[in-house]
Amino acid sequence: MQGLVIGLAGIGLSMTYSILNFANFAHGDYITSGAFAGWATTYLVAGLGRADVGSLLLVGASGSVFGGQLGIGITETPLAIILGMVVAGVAAVGLSLFIDRFVYRPMRAEEGIALLITSIGVAFAIRYLILFVFGSDVRGTTDAGGVPEVAPYFVDGAIRISMHDVTLVVASVGLMLGVHLLLQRSKLGKAMRAMADNKDLARITGIPTEEVIRATWIIGGALTGVAGYMFILWKGTISFNDGWLLLLLIFAAVILGGIGSVYGAIAGGLVIGLAASVSVVWIPSEFARASAFIVMILILLFKPSGLFSGRATA
Template sequence: MELRTTIARWQRLLEGRSFSVVAGVVGLLLVGDLARRLTSGDLAAAQLLSYLWDGLVFGLGLGLAGIGLSMTYSILNFANFSHGDYLTAGAFSGWSATWLLAGVGTGVGSIELLLIDAGVSTNVLNISVFAAPLQILGGLVAAAVMTVLLSLALDRVVYRPMRDEEGISLLIASIGVALALRYTLVLFYNTDSRGLTAGDATFRVPVGLGSLTITAHQLTLVIVAVALMLGVHLLLQRSKLGKAMRAMADNEDLARVTGIPTERVVRYTWIIGGGLAGAAGFLLALERGNMVFSFGWRLLLPVFAAVILGGIGSIYGAMFGGIAIGIARSVSSIWIPNEFALVASFTLMILVLLFKPSGLFKGRTTA
């Protein structure tokens, strides 16, 4: 009898506005502990702001990458497990272009510039946002363009012939595509981690008795990511293509009957999603200063977590979910070791799924 009563209580807890209540209680407890640590001197205000800033930077990268994944699910109705390797392809192609542009007139060999030799010193070309801004801009454009071309080619060869198949078939196909992409990159770039930039300018913002350190590459990621997200918002809300995308996400059959060119919408979905994935991969590599062939694969789970947290299929959910996962991952270091920081992000995702299975933005909503 007591067991049934307990189960009934938990069922009532999980219904209605329980998520808001639980989230509020947990949030108050964490804020209270933070206030205690700040007033007692266990945690400096500058250190807390540093955690928040690092989380925001990483979260914006995840959110930018998650937009394409969310669009693919919303319009094509399958989870694209090769999306992480789109980030890797964008990062490698973009940085190859950056090094080639930076090496013009320097006499450095093209094989070194293409990063085939991971032992090449990053100081050879002195690449950074301030030292080589045009080369980095060229690399960013190249990363987006090459990933768009890759996305369109893979859609034509793999996904388009399977368009009418069940989602599980497309999911399995995307895993095969991911493996093929990853080890194709290994053929050209091997498995070594390689440095990309020669240092980074830093800015110090005074905070109380300490200071918050912001790097130029972090600032670049934040500015570009926010600008691209704003561009996606304007596209979805104010263009005919955005309206067509929203209509197709809501009801593909009805969109086709009303004359919307669904295949063209699918093509633009790959273009936008691929371009954003390539840009995100390039910017995250810029902020980190290095990359490896499994770079995007390691980011795939956090990107999925961000998309699921916000509501899979929701563009705005992907943006917000990325920031939430990034900040949770960073701020959790106050309470748990850094090695387990990502666990906090997934715990947050699991809690949201338990109390609000459709995600914070209810999912399946392109805009």
């Protein structure tokens, strides 16, 4: 489950790197922004008439209202969940386009390091704006808390899977398949692959590079926002630094899969997620992230260019 979230969020980061040639450190905070926008919508739809509108829009800041109290869940409030997922994607797209237009676009001709440093500043600005608006408290968001119906996952030799797990799998796999078809079958996908391979040649041959860049932010932003929303649905709690905590794992997945490769980001996300989750069988949970990076290093020792050999988009 965690690997699917990392892979889905990693697609946007990989697309940004391959086409714009810089590592966007604000990506994690795009995840958080999409998540909060989506969950504000879910709370509003599920709790309208049952709680104060301000408390609902602030996703129950300071314990003003709880997801469990509102009975939020994919089986209990499917419309609220679906609308929240859509709004999460749209909000992340809007934020991505806004930041690109007023921050990254004027610096497009600069070296990658300048954009990288700028993206770190953007990340801090977004994160502390979210902190100012929504507060720092961690709160539950769903009725079931995002855990299996019978905890833990393995009970008496049987695997217990919640509907939130199923929702995450269906949404993630569906979106990943959609990205594959877009890249391989559409005119836009071919233009994106051409720009990833050689931006100057793409411009000379008449490809509208700014339109392709805009499409990259739209697609990447939508996937990122949905990934953030689904991550909160799955784990059942939300905090202002959720995206930041995921960011290093996402970078690890993108590097492991082969920097710039969309398919590599998906594969890398699954490997990193599995490594972080399965390792707790043998080591304390606080070391799970470290084990994921150790697995990444070991794989890169034998395959330095990544699982997909650094191919730009395919």
